[in-house]
Amino acid sequence: MSASNGSSVANVAIIGAGLTGLLAAHGLRKNGFDVAVFERAHHIADRPRDWTILIHWAMPLFKKLLPEHLIEKLPEALCNPYLKFDEESESLPVFNGETGELLFKNKVPGARRVSRQRLRGLLAHELDEAGIIRWGKRLAGFSHGEESEAGPVQLQFEDGTTYDANYVLGADGSSSKLRQLLFDKDEAARVQLSGFMFATAIVQYGDAAKVQAVLKTHPVAAITMSKSSVGGCGVMYAEASNDLSRWTTMWVKIWRKSVTPVPEGATAGQQALDYLKATTKGQAEPFQSFIDWTPDGSECYIDEMKYWVSQPFDNRGGRITLAGDAAHPMLIYRGQGFQHAILDASHYLDALVQVREGAEALGSAISAYDADMIGRGAKAVQQSVQEAELSMDPKTVSQMLMARQGHGSDYSLPNPDKATQADNAATAAANTTAVDKFPATVPHRDPGPALNQSTMQGSPTRSPAASPHAVPHEQNDRQQHQQQEEEQHPSIIPAAEPDEVHDEDEFALTDGYETASTGSTSVTSSVYAHTYENGRRYQHFKNGRYPIPNDDEELNREDMKHAMLMELCDGELFYAPIGDKVQSILDIGTGTGVWAIEVGDRLPNARVRGIDLSPTQPAWVPPNVDFLVDDCEQGEWLDRDADFVHLRFMTVVLKDVAGVLSRAYESLKPGGWIELQELCAEILCDDGSMPDNDPVKYMYELSHRAFSKFGMDVTLPKRLEPMLRDAGFENIQCVVKKVPIGPWPRDKILRVIGMYQKMAVQDIMPILPGRPFTALGMSQVESQVTIAHARQGLADTSVHRYFHYYFWFAQKAP
Ligand SMILES: Cc1cc2nc3c(=O)[nH]c(=O)nc-3n(C[C@H](O)[C@H](O)[C@H](O)COP(=O)(O)OP(=O)(O)OC[C@H]3O[C@@H](n4cnc5c(N)ncnc54)[C@H](O)[C@@H]3O)c2cc1C
16 A cells, blocks of 8 residues: 555655644644644554653743644643642742752743643644544655755655655654664764663552642642652642542652663563662652552653754755754753754744745755754753753752753744744743742752862872973973973874763763852942843943853853863862962952862862952852952952962953963962963864864854954963963963863763863854854854754764863962
8 A cells, every 4th residue: 555645735744743743733734734644653542651741931832833722622631730820830849859858949930731641642633533644654764856856755664655745844753763864874863872761650549648748749740859869740640520539640750870770671560660669768758658659550661861962964955854852852851852842843834834935945944944953952952961960969959950040941043033923922931930040949958078178188289290291381482392292192092983982971970069158249239230132141241342141051061161171180170389378369260160169168278269250150159269240351359469360261251361461470479370271272183084174173263263353362372371471470381181072082081071072062052153153244044054064063973173271380480
């Protein structure tokens, strides 16, 4: 039998009858498109696993896509429709799973939690009756005419049937077959294992008091955070009757695979439940009981969370693209997966409407869709991985986006001109959530083992001579230094198998800062003014000078870079041999304050002052640390009794580096030290694996030009020696380190560092199309395509790119 349609009408084939495919089908159908959905399962009940999904910031778009009569039926899919929806039910509380203390509560205005299966049933029913869903059709391949871009795509299914479609949308989930077919190399499209497991249990306690205990925690759902796991509990299916004993509840658990591996065969059913009961102990009540009370035979599944960082692909002239989990499978943190799927479905519809109306050619409309979906998706996927990492360490929980930014979207429309009213409403709603981001209750802080004093005291006093990499610069010129560096820093050895770079311990590096103490800032309220552009927040103190946003995303990036540097430098916070009697330390351009706080912890007898243009440091810091909001190029920060002045990643953003070095010199006591830790943003490669037209290199070259428009020289870090000398410093030394971009080296630590560096590069990508590339006169589409290519290039571990990090330190004459 052939499924060939033989139709000449423009039609859309959707692969996959998951939530994304079904929602897209409704949106397209509502707007007059001819749609067919192809699903490998033979019946909707073939995939019985259920869980709850919160529809939050994308709710306005979700409703826009559905016909009115289905929106009215939405309560049928809600986990608990028998509620007065108010501020309390439209919130998501997060508890300390070990103490039961409420950590924070995120507002989710207008959000509704649904059963995935019930929503799927609701969305599928009508499409099924209309014969739109073709069950039992597993996509196996596709072909299309090479000549004409307007020709149809022929889809081939495993049962031997075919179907011709003008447009194809792949909504076939995280291991998408269509994604695999779109990429030349299998591995480029392959989903990655995250190393984080998740379990879902659906429970009928058959006991009203137990259900009441769940409802008392929260009438919809709540989250718990513990040292080794994250959990959730709430209502799964509410019955109309007042008899709570008939209600069904659920719980969820997430943990790191390497900490508690799952025995073979224990991934579903009773064995999974037994395993989970045996390995989940010590939770505060009532959370422990929710698990212990679970009756034998309850539905229970365990799985490893997977992700794939969205990358560009050849969309065959706009005829084929992806949406939902097929486009950006991510970890379930902050419930973002389906929100982005909704946005995809909405933007895909907008693109096809433009094509139909003749406003845009197919190729450019879908390429713009792709650029947005890939950029947004890649960012969300990376955030979800980072979120999982931060969630497993009590010291870093407060850095989670969930704690700092709630469940809102940070998505900014790439092209506001194209924004529909519903888009804007969604973004506005999201911002409302994000504004109320700071928890009323401070996240739990386990002081943990006090940071190791002996190591701390010992490390800063280490003589630079002990470092094999330190090169005296008084007598050597730059060329000599570089030659010596090359001799002492042989090329990084790449992994034998580029594919073997996704070990679970790649993300095992955690680094946080202790925030549980009192401190102060000298922040005045006027400094809190900010400028918003392109949906991002820019600092306002000297607005226009620093074209990098100062909102939470940038802060995350700073903290991540700190973690990477700690790994790179073997836990050393600096190389300057400052001795152990330092009393006063200045951290110029302190950013999130993470370095200052850590130094303050390690050197409790020193007063550490961080100076920055933006008041973005935490209020909770060690008592010997404080922050000053000031312009280090102009302000009144000169101390004249400092023992040590530290700057990290500052030389490229300072307008007058020489002036700041002179001021630092003035600030220091005789014999005091300065250290500058700087990334030279030139992409290097030792083994010829990077082609001249490398897209990552190209993006960096553009950014050099763009940043120079703002008076910044991103390669200055390699030329600091004469500037230090001119400022009066002597005993000038430098440690140069090669930092791989991506997890391509053989050495495991370097792989972790490379992974972090790659994430730092990926994180800066969304920033570039804003002010920097706009300053070069690039259009949004041009910028997005450049970024998309670079993102794709970054994923290629056969290209061995690296940066040089320079650690310059020098002394004021004693
Ligand atoms: C426990 C949990 C909680 C979550 N909570 C939230 C939340 O609160 N908020 C949120 O936004 N997101 C949440 N998510 C994410 C959300 O569930 C997913 O993003 C969403 O369901 C993805 O839907 P999809 O249709 O893209 O993919 P899928 O549901 O995987 O659907 C893909 C479909 O394609 C079919 N298919 C696969 N291969 C083929 C083939 N070769 N041919 C034909 N058909 C094929 C599959 O059978 C399937 O029906 C959560 C996820 C989990 C696991």
